[in-house]
Amino acid sequence: MKNYNLAVIGGGASGLCAAINCARHNSKMSIVILERLPRVGKKILATGNGRCNLSNINTQSSSYHNGEFACAALNKYNVEKTLAFFNSVGLLTVTDNEGRVYPMSYTAPSVLDALRFEAERLTIEIRCQTPVTKIQAVSGKYIIYNGANAISAEKVIIACGGKASPSQGSDGSGFELLKNLGYKLTPLLPALVQIKTKTDLIKSLKGVRAKARISVWIQGELISESSGEIQFTDFGISGIAAMEVSRYVSCHFQSGSKKSCLISIDFVPSLSKNEVSDYIYRSIKRNSALHIEGLLTGIVPKAVSAAICRAAGINLSLELSDLSEKNISGIAQCIKSFNLEATGTKGFESAQVTSGGVEVSEFNSQTLESKRHKGLYCCGEILDVDGGCGGFNLQWAWSSGLTAGKNAAL
Numbered sequence: 516m517k518n519y520n521l522a523v524i525g526g527g528a529s530g531l532c533a534a535i536n537c538a539r540h541n542s543k544m545s546i547v548i549l550e551r552l553p554r555v556g557k558k559i560l561a562t563g564n565g566r567c568n569l570s571n572i573n574t575q576s577s578s579y580h581n582g583e584f585a586c587a588a589l590n591k592y593n594v595e596k597t598l599a600f601f602n603s604v605g606l607l608t609v610t611d612n613e614g615r616v617y618p619m620s621y622t623a624p625s626v627l628d629a630l631r632f633e634a635e636r637l638t639i640e641i642r643c644q645t646p647v648t649k650i651q652a653v654s655g656k657y658i659i660y661n662g663a664n665a666i667s668a669e670k671v672i673i674a675c676g677g678k679a680s681p682s683q684g685s686d687g688s689g690f691e692l693l694k695n696l697g698y699k700l701t702p703l704l705p706a707l708v709q710i711k712t713k714t715d716l717i718k719s720l721k722g723v724r725a726k727a728r729i730s731v732w733i734q735g736e737l738i739s740e741s742s743g744e745i746q747f748t749d750f751g752i753s754g755i756a757a758m759e760v761s762r763y764v765s766c767h768f769q770s771g772s773k774k775s776c777l778i779s780i781d782f783v784p785s786l787s788k789n790e791v792s793d794y795i796y797r798s799i800k801r802n803s804a805l806h807i808e809g810l811l812t813g814i815v816p817k818a819v820s821a822a823i824c825r826a827a828g829i830n831l832s833l834e835l836s837d838l839s840e841k842n843i844s845g846i847a848q849c850i851k852s853f854n855l856e857a858t859g860t861k862g863f864e865s866a867q868v869t870s871g872g873v874e875v876s877e878f879n880s881q882t883l884e885s886k887r888h889k890g891l892y893c894c895g896e897i898l899d900v901d902g903g904c905g906g907f908n909l910q911w912a913w914s915s916g917l918t919a920g921k922n923a924a925l
């Protein structure tokens with residue numbers, strides 16, 4: 516059986532960084548990456564709509580679920596050090612005005628190639644089409660099985676990702692490897708995912724995008740809110756702001772709770788309800804021949820204007836002069852709180868990230884080494900750490916991968 520000093524299970528974002536940083540800190544170590552797909556880094560290519568939003572300069576521990584655990588790695592390899600690492604593998608980056616970092620080429624293959632070429636330069640062995648099916652800890656070593664075949668390694672880094680987007684490799688099999696070694700998992704749920712809602716009020720809005728504030732209310736209690744782009748679909752809502760709050764919708768439906776879950780959209784967060792009413796009165800005064808559908812087109816897209824009037828119970832064939840004070844107040848109310856009943860979320864196949872994972876208390880946050888098994892490390896999404904949209908999840912993958920790799924080299 517071939518023996519290595521280090522085996523990295525999973526050649527995704529965190530696994531590639533871990534292997535590279537280990538080799539850089541200890542050139543004597545023999546390192547192998549075992550990847551189940553025919554190529555490494557397939558998911559990296561899909562990130563940021565093919566542009567790879569690889570970090571965010573506003574990264575803080577509060578950007579993450581379990582941020583208190585994540586902060587040690589995020590501090591050791593903070594954004595500046597991570598970008599210096601990328602610079603050292605030949606990748607230059609640019610930052611947009613919202614703090615999101617992209618490769619200068621604005622293409623994800625630049626990121627993957629930089630990592631692949633560095634792994635090659637460091638003579639890291641990469642074995643693709645090698646799904647790891649079992650890991651056994653045997654007298655200070657790890658036996659790593661790919662079906663009937665096996666290798667051994669003194670140290671192992673498990674970087675298999677979560678369950679989100681399984682077609683890009685992360686099919687959740689990493690969780691089984693750790694469960695078999697006795698590790699506990701927290702509930703696994705799709706996060707950064709589209710929200711399903713009742714569609715009667717939004718049938719005419721399919722494909723419409725708007726900037727809005729979106730909030731999740733469970734039985735009258737505000738659970739989460741986010742601002743940014745939303746997009747209406749034939750099943751509900753998508754877009755960054757909707758994805759940001761989706762983990763709370765996932766959690767609610769997973770819990771089996773019978774409480775109602777409402778998605779409330781404020782299409783004009785910068786205006787108060789009274790200011791919207793004033794706007795409507797001014798519009799009517801300016802042009803009383805205006806069609807009802809056009810009443811709000813100065814502040815929201817036309818399709819949204821019509822949907823809001825409908826949701827407020829206004830017949831679109833009414834004349835503006837027929838609108839009562841109550842009607843106008845109702846329209847203003849609907850534009851500030853356009854309420855949709857949530858029915859669930861899309862599944863892991865549509866999700867960008869997994870909420871939940873391996874219980875972080877079983878790992879040393881400074882080194883990412885297991886407290887149970889010496890020489891066993893985890894990094895990336897397999898741990899119960901996840902962040903919002905905007906480069907935070909890749910930043911965690913890089914920071915945790917670099918940390919695990921460096922410590923495995925010692």
Ligand SMILES: Cc1cc2nc3c(=O)[nH]c(=O)nc-3n(C[C@H](O)[C@H](O)[C@H](O)COP(=O)(O)OP(=O)(O)OC[C@H]3O[C@@H](n4cnc5c(N)ncnc54)[C@H](O)[C@@H]3O)c2cc1C
Binds near residue numbers: 525558570685896
């Ligand atoms: C469509 C999409 C877009 C995204 N866009 C962004 C973005 O722009 N910015 C951002 O910050 N985040 C983004 N994310 C999230 C980000 O890609 C992930 O959080 C990150 O890739 C996680 O890194 P990882 O190394 O933990 O796992 P992964 O990148 O998923 O890598 C895990 C690797 O392990 C392999 N593997 C799994 N099981 C086994 C096994 N048993 N044996 C061997 N190999 C195995 C998989 O094939 C895979 O290659 C996006 C995600 C998706 C799905």
